[in-house]
Amino acid sequence: xxxxxxxxxxxxxxxxxxxxxxxxxxMESITVEIHGRMFIPDRITLHAGRKTALRFRNHxxxxxxxxAKELFLGVNLNVGGNGAPEFSPDGLTRVIxxxxxxxxxxxxxxxxxxxxxxxxxxxxxxxxxxxxE
Ligand SMILES: [Cu+2]
Numbered sequence: 288x289x290x291x292x293x294x295x296x297x298x299x300x301x302x303x304x305x306x307x308x309x310x311x312x313x314m315e316s317i318t319v320e321i322h323g324r325m326f327i328p329d330r331i332t333l334h335a336g337r338k339t340a341l342r343f344r345n346h347x348x349x350x351x352x353x354x355a356k357e358l359f360l361g362v363n364l365n366v367g368g369n370g371a372p373e374f375s376p377d378g379l380t381r382v383i384x385x386x387x388x389x390x391x392x393x394x395x396x397x398x399x400x401x402x403x404x405x406x407x408x409x410x411x412x413x414x415x416x417x418x419x420e
Contacts, residue, residue, distance in 0.1 A: 304358065351411065353406065361378050364393060
């Protein structure tokens with residue numbers, strides 16, 4: 288009997304996509320790759336009212352940051368991975384992502400708009416846009 292339960296558990300693990308393990312089945316997952324001091328792609332679209340797992344994966348051998356002025360202010364969120372989030376009283380202001388690091392921000396975008404973000408490390412001219420529709 289124990290063996291059967293174990294097998295069912297294993298089968299479940301193998302059939303459920305990895306994205307579902309970290310949250311709801313209806314969560315929208317999107318990943319921005321950071322490579323050669325660029326955000327790739329430099330424009331992504333999210334959906335207002337939809338639970339979202341927004342990931343930034345740093346493939347470079349240097350630190351990068353994600354600085355978004357308005358997108359995360361006043362929004363409930365969770366930051367996972369090995370990034371270092373920084374908060375003001377108004378909300379998440381910056382996430383520092385180490386080399387080969389990954390930051391996952393789980394939140395629900397509240398309103399439509401176009402939200403530029405950037406990396407504010409000295410000398411990095413890295414800009415990209417998140418569109419919420
Ligand atoms: Cu950078």
